[in-house]
Amino acid sequence: MSALTTHPTAEPTGVRALAKRLSLHLDTLPTAAAVVIFIGMIVYGEAAYGRIVQFNTLSNLLINNAHLVILTVGLTFVILTGGIDLSVGAVIAFSSVAGVMLMNAGWNPWLAMLLMVLIGTAFGAASGVLVQYFHVQPFIATLAMMFLGRGLASILSTVPERLADDSPLRSLGTQIEIYDGPKVDDIVITPGVIIAAIVVAAAFFVLHRTRTGRTVYAIGGSEQSAALMGLPVAATKMWVYIISGTLSGLAAVVYTARLGSAQNITGIGWELDAIAATVIGGTLLTGGAGFVLGSVVGALVLGLMNVLITRDGGIPPEATTIITGGILLVFVLLQRAVLARRRE
Amino acid sequence: MTAPRPVVEMSGITVEFSGVRVLDGVDLTLYPGEVHALMGENGAGKSTLIGALTGTVPILSGEVRIEGEERMPAGVARSRAEGIATVFQETHLSPHLTVAENVMIGNEARGPFGIDWKANRARAAEVLARLGLDDLDPRSPLSALSPAVKQLVAVARALVVEPRVLVLDEPTSSLDAGEVNTLLRVVRGLRDRGVAILFVSHFIEQVFDVADRMTVLRGGRVVGECLAADLDRADLISKMIGEDIDALKALRSERLAHHYSASGEPTLRASALGRRGTLDPTDIELSRGEVVGFAGLNGSGRTELARLMGGAERADSGEIWMDGARVQLRSPGAALRCRVALSTEHLREEGIIRGLTARENIVLALQAMRGWSRPLSRGEQDALIETYFEALHIAPDDIDRPVEELSGGTQQKILLARLLATRPHVLILDEPTRGIDIGAKLDIQRRVARLAGEGVAVVFISSQLEEVVRLSDRIVVLKDREKIGELSNGPGVTVDTIVEMIAADLDGDPEELFGHDCDTGLASPKLFPVT
Numbered sequence: 087m088s089a090l091t092t093h094p095t096a097e098p099t100g101v102r103a104l105a106k107r108l109s110l111h112l113d114t115l116p117t118a119a120a121v122v123i124f125i126g127m128i129v130y131g132e133a134a135y136g137r138i139v140q141f142n143t144l145s146n147l148l149i150n151n152a153h154l155v156i157l158t159v160g161l162t163f164v165i166l167t168g169g170i171d172l173s174v175g176a177v178i179a180f181s182s183v184a185g186v187m188l189m190n191a192g193w194n195p196w197l198a199m200l201l202m203v204l205i206g207t208a209f210g211a212a213s214g215v216l217v218q219y220f221h222v223q224p225f226i227a228t229l230a231m232m233f234l235g236r237g238l239a240s241i242l243s244t245v246p247e248r249l250a251d252d253s254p255l256r257s258l259g260t261q262i263e264i265y266d267g268p269k270v271d272d273i274v275i276t277p278g279v280i281i282a283a284i285v286v287a288a289a290f291f292v293l294h295r296t297r298t299g300r301t302v303y304a305i306g307g308s309e310q311s312a313a314l315m316g317l318p319v320a321a322t323k324m325w326v327y328i329i330s331g332t333l334s335g336l337a338a339v340v341y342t343a344r345l346g347s348a349q350n351i352t353g354i355g356w357e358l359d360a361i362a363a364t365v366i367g368g369t370l371l372t373g374g375a376g377f378v379l380g381s382v383v384g385a386l387v388l389g390l391m392n393v394l395i396t397r398d399g400g401i402p403p404e405a406t407t408i409i410t411g412g413i414l415l416v417f418v419l420l421q422r423a424v425l426a427r428r429r430e
Numbered sequence: 431m432t433a434p435r436p437v438v439e440m441s442g443i444t445v446e447f448s449g450v451r452v453l454d455g456v457d458l459t460l461y462p463g464e465v466h467a468l469m470g471e472n473g474a475g476k477s478t479l480i481g482a483l484t485g486t487v488p489i490l491s492g493e494v495r496i497e498g499e500e501r502m503p504a505g506v507a508r509s510r511a512e513g514i515a516t517v518f519q520e521t522h523l524s525p526h527l528t529v530a531e532n533v534m535i536g537n538e539a540r541g542p543f544g545i546d547w548k549a550n551r552a553r554a555a556e557v558l559a560r561l562g563l564d565d566l567d568p569r570s571p572l573s574a575l576s577p578a579v580k581q582l583v584a585v586a587r588a589l590v591v592e593p594r595v596l597v598l599d600e601p602t603s604s605l606d607a608g609e610v611n612t613l614l615r616v617v618r619g620l621r622d623r624g625v626a627i628l629f630v631s632h633f634i635e636q637v638f639d640v641a642d643r644m645t646v647l648r649g650g651r652v653v654g655e656c657l658a659a660d661l662d663r664a665d666l667i668s669k670m671i672g673e674d675i676d677a678l679k680a681l682r683s684e685r686l687a688h689h690y691s692a693s694g695e696p697t698l699r700a701s702a703l704g705r706r707g708t709l710d711p712t713d714i715e716l717s718r719g720e721v722v723g724f725a726g727l728n729g730s731g732r733t734e735l736a737r738l739m740g741g742a743e744r745a746d747s748g749e750i751w752m753d754g755a756r757v758q759l760r761s762p763g764a765a766l767r768c769r770v771a772l773s774t775e776h777l778r779e780e781g782i783i784r785g786l787t788a789r790e791n792i793v794l795a796l797q798a799m800r801g802w803s804r805p806l807s808r809g810e811q812d813a814l815i816e817t818y819f820e821a822l823h824i825a826p827d828d829i830d831r832p833v834e835e836l837s838g839g840t841q842q843k844i845l846l847a848r849l850l851a852t853r854p855h856v857l858i859l860d861e862p863t864r865g866i867d868i869g870a871k872l873d874i875q876r877r878v879a880r881l882a883g884e885g886v887a888v889v890f891i892s893s894q895l896e897e898v899v900r901l902s903d904r905i906v907v908l909k910d911r912e913k914i915g916e917l918s919n920g921p922g923v924t925v926d927t928i929v930e931m932i933a934a935d936l937d938g939d940p941e942e943l944f945g946h947d948c949d950t951g952l953a954s955p956k957l958f959p960v961t
Contacts, residue, residue, distance in 0.1 A: 295545045
C-alpha cells in the first residue's frame, strides 16, 4: 500500500498489473484457468469428502498418473506443431506386451526395457515419415499406426501377460517412502514418478530453451511462415513424432512396472485422455501456443477427477467420461473466446 | 566510379510452374552499395525471381553467382547464412511468439542453459531501435501489434544477420507515410554501408525516392534495366504495362462513344436497402445495358452494397424490385433465380471451388439452377464451355484441369463464365480484376463492355478507380457506409473527380486521408495509374 502512495507513477500493481499482463499474454489464460480449476477441485474435494490434501492421496495421484503425464508431454510437442498423434495408446499396448513376453522368455530385462522404448521411437519415426515425406494427414498417419500397434499387440497375445515377481522391471514401480507421516500419510514416490518428472523438466528445457523447441512453436503458428523464416521445418516435424513415440514407449515401461502385467487391450482411449489433458492444460489444438507444464496440470486434473468420483461414490463410474467431456468442452470454449479477443 | 564487383549475378534464370513458363531467361545483377528496384505488374514474375534467388523456387535453367562463385540457392536458411536476407510481408511472422522471438528465431543467442532470453531481447531491441522502434517492448506478443509495426519487425528480422544482400518484397504496403520514411532511411543507411538491396514495391514514388537502378519485368522477361536517374515515370509505366496501354485507351473511347442513358423501367431497383452496422439505407437503380461503377475506399460500403444486392448478406431494411416486381433475395441462390449474379471479391474462398476442374466450376451454377434431376448432358456442357472459353480467351487445355492449378486471371474468368452461363440480367462484379495479369484484365473488361451491349445491367467494383472510370456509364460513390452521390460518366470525369468528391465529403484534410491509407488502393496518385 505504501509503495502505491510513494510511487504514484510506478507500474500498476496487484490485480491491475495481473490483468494487464494477462491481457498482453492471452496465451497463458487457459493454462492459468487449468491451474485454478485444479486448485478448486482440491479445495472442493477436501471440503466435500476430506482426506484429499494429504500426502498419501497426492502421492498416489502422481504415482497413478505418471504414465499419463509422460504421454501428455509427448502429445504436447505434436499438438504444438498443429499435428496429432492417435497411436500412443496402441503403442503402449504393443510395447508393453512385447516387453513382458520377452522378459518372460528370458531376455535381459534391461535390454527388453530399452526395446520397449525403441518400439515407441520406431512408431513415432514411421508416423513422422508418413506426415512429412508422404504428406499424409497426421490424423490418418497416426490412426494407421494405432491400428498397426493394436493389431501387433493382439497377435502377440490376447491374455494378460504377467511379469515375473522378481523381474527388475517391477523395481521401477517400487514405492519409496520419502517422509514417514502419521499412520499411512506418507510421501511416497516411485522411480516412475521420477522418470515422469525428468521427462517434464527435459521437455520444458527443449521447448523453451532450444531452437528446436522454438521451431515447434513457430511451425504451429504457421508452417509456411516458419519455412520462409528459414527454420528447419521438415526435421522438426520428424522430431516431434519421434519424441511422442519414444515417450509412449517410456510410458509403457512406467505403466507396466506399476501394474506388473501387460495386455493387448491396455491403453485403449489413452491417446484421447492425453489429448484432453493437453487441451485442458491450455495448448491450442491448432498449434502454436501452449505450455508443457499446463499439460501436466491437465493430466493431474483428469487424475484428480477420477479420485473425486471414486470418493463421492454416488457418481456412477460410467459418468466419468461425460464429466471429462464437459471439462474439455469448457476449455475449448475458453480458448475460442481467447482467440476471438486476440483477433479484435 | 569504377564498376564495383557485383554481389549477386543471376543470368538466364528460367522457371516453370506445371509447364507454364513464369520466368524466361531473366538476368539480374546486384551491386554492393546500391538500391536496385525490381518493377513489374502483378504476375510479371517479381516474387518468382526473389524465390529463385533465395532458393524457395526451383530453377529450370540459368545460373546464380554470389560474389563470383556459382551456386544453387538452397532455401531461406542457407541464403541467410550466405548473407542474403529476405524481408517477406508481415503476414509471414509467427503470431503466437513475442516480438523478440520473431526477430531472433533461428539466430537465437545461446548460453550453457540453452537460449539466453535476456541476450536475445537485448539484441532484438537493438535492431528494433535502428528502425525507430525503441519503445516497443520485445516481450509483447506479435499478435498485439499493428500490421505496420509487424512489417518493421519483419525487417528487423532480416537485419539481425547483418546481410550483404537485403531483399525487400513489398515492404511498405502496410506502412503509413512516417513509417515509410523511417524504412527508406534505414534502407539508405544500409546502402551507404555497402549492402546490396533489392527493393520491390508497387509505390512508384517510393521507388524513385530510393532506387539507384531498376529492372523492369513483364510477363516473365526483363524489358529493361537502367539507372533510375535515366528513366522517367511515364517511360517506366509504359515499359511495365507494354503496348496494352493503347488497347485500354481504345476501350475507354469505345465506352464513351456508346455512352448509354437509362430509360424505361429499371432492371433492378432497391430502395432504402441497408443492414445495421454494414450499410446505411441506400437507394439504387440499375437499367438494362448499363455499367454502374461503385467507387469508394475499402470499407466504404461498396462491397457491402454489392453483397446485399446479390443476396450474399440479408438486408434488414429496404426493398428490391426486379423489372417492377418485388423480390426477396434471401440467399445467393434466390438471387440467381431472380437473375442476379454476384461475383465475390474473395475469389479463392467464396468464388471458385479449387478442387474441381474448370468444366465442373463453370457448369456448377447453371446445374444448381436447373436442379439435380435434370443434369446437363455432356454435349450441353461442351457447348457451354466452348462458348465461354472462346469469349473469355481461356486456353482449351485448361478445361479438365483442377482450377487451383490455373492462374488467378484464368480462375477469375472461370468464375465469370459460371455466372454468365446462368444468363443473368444483373451481374455484380466485386473486384474482378484484382491481382490478375493485364491480359486477363483486358479480356474481362472487354467482356463487361460487351455484356452491357447485350442488355445486361452490370455493377463493376474496383479499387483501381481508373478501371471504374473507364468502364462505367454511371458511378455511384460511397463513403463511410453510405452512398454520397452519383456521377454520370463522360469525357469530363476522371479519377480526380471521384477523389475530390470523396475528399470534399470529408471534414479533414484529403491529403491526410490518402497519405495514410496506402493499402486502400485508392491512393491513386501514388499507385501506378495502370488499368
